[in-house]
Amino acid sequence: MKKDLKELTFDELKELIESIGEKTFRAKQIYPFIFKGIDSIDEIGNIPKTLKEKLKEISYISSSKIFQKFESKIDSTKKYLIELDDKNIVETVLMEYRHGLSICISSQVGCRMGCKFCASTIDGLVRNLLPGEMIGQILAVQKDIGKRISNIVIMGSGEPFDNYDNFVKFLKVVHEEEGLNVGYRHITVSTCGIVPKIYDFADLNLPVNLAISLHETNQAKREELMPVGKAYSIKEIIDSAKYYTKKTKRRITFEYSLIKGVNDSRKDAEDLSNLLKGMLCHVNLIPVNNIKERDFKKPDMKSSQEFNSILKNKNIESTIRREMGKDINGACGQLRQSAVK
Incomplete structure (x- = not known):
């Protein structure tokens, strides 16, 4: 072969x-x-x-061609649909920050995790991406913009820890000094909480930034939002996160999508503060994108700021994620979904 x-x-x-x-x-x-x-x-x-x-x-040499490109008129965000050799399409996003260019890549075509607030999972998992196809997204965008990308986020379509071996191989290749030479500390991976793989990844002892999609502090409500919660409890996720920080000395980021009337109350903020008390962590609050296939709504900015203030008053580091490329896309995965249809 x-x-x-x-x-x-x-x-x-x-x-x-x-x-x-x-x-x-x-x-x-x-x-x-x-x-x-x-x-x-x-x-x-x-x-x-x-x-x-x-x-x-x-x-x-596998092919990763730009199928379609969208450029924001509000900020410098660019969103790409990348076509693979088998004509499958994945979504990739380029963001510009003060510290440099950052790219958000996909790890699977589609996703099987079933999180209710995410468009990427609506049509299920098509297949895993190979390491070269993950690398290809970066190369296609770098070639398009004529600049080096120094920060990588694996937060696009798919669950990286559901494609664990290919994801780990991707990390090794992207870090190679003779190639793209991206430092591990400039890479962030997001998982919905596949606990055994969090332990496995911690044992590799790579200084990669880990983000865990939490989104709820109530076990039953989290299972409703995120079916993966039925396999791994919130306690198990917190324990694995503590293990990761102990092994790698890296701060964990907990992603928390704020959904109006679902998980954005004062009590929700207080429960989250109590859950994370004493941990080396940061909370990334994400006002949820409206998805036409779901009935979730984004809370207003005042409500989001109040939630953020409660966390800060409880000594939990937190920020409200800056919305980028608002005019060219709603939720992650919607571009790909519309293109396929």
Whole structure:
């Protein structure tokens, strides 16, 4: 089976080169070209044609083409639909902050987690993304804007810990000094709370930022919002989060979507404060996007600010997420869903 060059570490490429009777120095020539966003082995410079032909017999470069691009007129946010080799489409978002460019990539085509407030999961899971396809989203956007992206967020469509092996391999490749060379501390991964994988990931002891989608402090209500809650309780999630911070010394982010009349009351804020008391954590409050397939509504700004104030008064670090690209998309996954239909 042919290997996608985009999903090889530098050492793996050297092994591949050796396996076809070539000197390993060729890997140092080839590797940087792969991560410039080239579309074929023929585009690799500085190597003879005979080597290119050998590589074609055992490897390929997966395609990640921009199917559609949306640019905000309000801020600098750009949202992309990326088409893969099999014509599946994933959603990718580029955001500009004071600290640099940040990209939000997808880890699956669709999602099977079933969270009620998320558009990505409405049609279920189509398939997992391979490491090269996750890398491909970054390369396609970098090629489009002509700039290096220094921060990566795995918060697009899909649950990364439901695609754990491919996700971990992606991290290793994206960190390679000879390639994209993105530091682990500049990478954030979001999970809805697949507890065994949180422990596994903690044991890797990578200084990656972990965000956990919590959204509720009441077990029964969380199970209603997030079916994954039936498998892993809130207590189990908190225990695994504490383990992660102990192993990695990294602060956990808890994502909390504010839904009008569902989880945005004073009592909800107080319960959340009590749950997280004493933890090395930050709460990211996200006024929920309106989704036409659901009847959830976004609370007004005053209500969101009051919720935030209660947390701060209880010594819980929190912020209300800044809404970006408001004019070009509602909820995560809606662009892809509309394009597929």
